[in-house]
Amino acid sequence: MIDTSAFQGKKAAYYTLGCKLNFSETSTFGKLLQEMGVRTAQKGEQADICLINTCSVTEVADRKCRQAIHRMVRQHPGAFVVVTGCYAQLSAEKVAKIEGVDLVLGSDEKANLIQYLSEVWTGGMWKTTPYYIKKTKDIKSFAPSCSKGNRTRYFLKVQDGCDYFCTYCTIPYARGFSRNPTIASLVKQAEETAQEGGREIVLTGVNIGDFGKTTGESFIDLVKALDEVEGISRYRISSLEPDLLSDELIAYCAESRAFMPHFHIPLQSGSDTVLKLMHRHYDAQLFADKIHRIKALMPDAFIGVDVMVGCRGETPECFEETYAFLDDLDVTQLHVFPYSERPGTSALSIPYTVSDQDKKLRSKRLLDLSDQKTEAFYRRHIGQEAEVLLEKATRGKAMHGFTKNYIRVELPAKLATPDLDNQLVKVRLGELTADKQALRVYSL
DSSP states (O other): OOOGGGTTTOEEEEEEOSSHHHHHHHHHHHHHHHHTTOEEOOTTOOOSEEEEEEOOSSHHHHHHHHHHHHHHHHHSTTOEEEEEEHHHHHTHHHHHTSTTEEEEOOTTTGGGHHHHHHHHHHTTOTTTSOOOOOOOSSOOOOOOOEEOTTSSSEEEEOOBOOSOOOTTOOHHHHHOSOBOOOHHHHHHHHHHHHHTTOOEEEEEOSSGGGTTTTTSOOHHHHHHHHHTOTTOOEEEEOOOOGGGOOHHHHHHHHHOSSBOSEEEEEEEOSOHHHHHHHTOSSOHHHHHHHHHHHHHHOTTOEEEEEEEESOTTOOHHHHHHHHHHHHTSOOSEEEEEEOOOOTTOGGGGOOOOOOHHHHHHHHHHHHHHHHHHHHHHHHTTTTOEEEEEEEOOOTTSOEEEEOTTOOEEEEOTTTOOGGGTTOEEEEEOOOBOTTSSSEEOOOO
16 A cells, blocks of 8 residues: 655656657656646756656667756756666666666566655655666566646557567567557546547557557457547557558548548668568558558548668668659658667678768758658648647647648637637638648638
8 A cells, every 4th residue: 555645745857758658658657646646846846756758769869868867867956866768678777877866667667656656755765775676678567558748639558569679679678579458448548538528549559550469359449449439539540560550440540430541650661672671571562552542542641651761781772762762652741760770689780881971861851852742731731621629828829739630730829719728620721831830720
């Protein structure tokens, strides 16, 4: 039994790096602490506890994690500092040596955060010695998470871990093998979200198309069950491997009540030579077929694509293959990542390397291509009517929201009122904003 009195009146500060799954988990940590009597520290306040949820997808991510830890320690002297997430799992010993860090939680241990804090706060161990929990080698736990943090959209964690072991990736070591809760438990969380007033849920995980490894269920069955939850108007699928994006799922989303015409699909490379070196589970033709299938059934669908540049084995010819492939493909936005060497990955055995300068040049070319595609997609919708889910804005600022197909919309401050927060509103889409990141709406 946890003594909640030890938590009463304490303040917490949070910092999250990385993917939507991390943001979802941080939000859940915050919700759990709030239920124990801990409130979020406001700007300028000194926190009693700092929680940093880390990422380790690249070397740059590792560096950002260390910088964030140092910054939180400086900003909140005397606070109890907890570090969790992928970097904490993969580099637990390094993190524990950072001055000011009190608790390092690996992937299996983070679910026990409240228990550890209770032991610290009630056992008189506060700042007496580093309270260090070593990383877990055999990661098996699943910590449920469905929370919105400071957003209108809720993020529902439906799966964790990955069995793919791509040559460049450390995620299976940081998150463990693929595992998931039951469909029934996830439906219950969605129903609770609807009762809280939530309108939109994003399904998150590491490899969510692999859903069912633990329970013998399937992702399409999960989608169908969630689609029946009353009160939830919108679902989005955060990221889905192309080999797990079935034609049945595409067809269902095209006709479903609440699953939006919005897909995020990792490509990584448009060169079959590179895809083989990466140990990906598809070729470029399969990826193209999936895009064509989506567009045939949902012509206005927003399709985001992950692309990695400069990985080992990506010769100039291979990159040009990728560029030409994407240039010819009807996708909306490219999320471009330069390859980063990760210790322990099999990609390090591939002899051909790409210079940092060439990685930057290749990234720039793909990002420019992405801007062109996104702008063209937005321009095609100018003058159309659309339903937008608006999000709360700072007083005196414009409100923003998204259409069903993920076009960002800006509502001028003069029209933005608090009662529009979390409301579905019909609008007519105007021209692009100056930064080309949204379409303006001039009247409701």
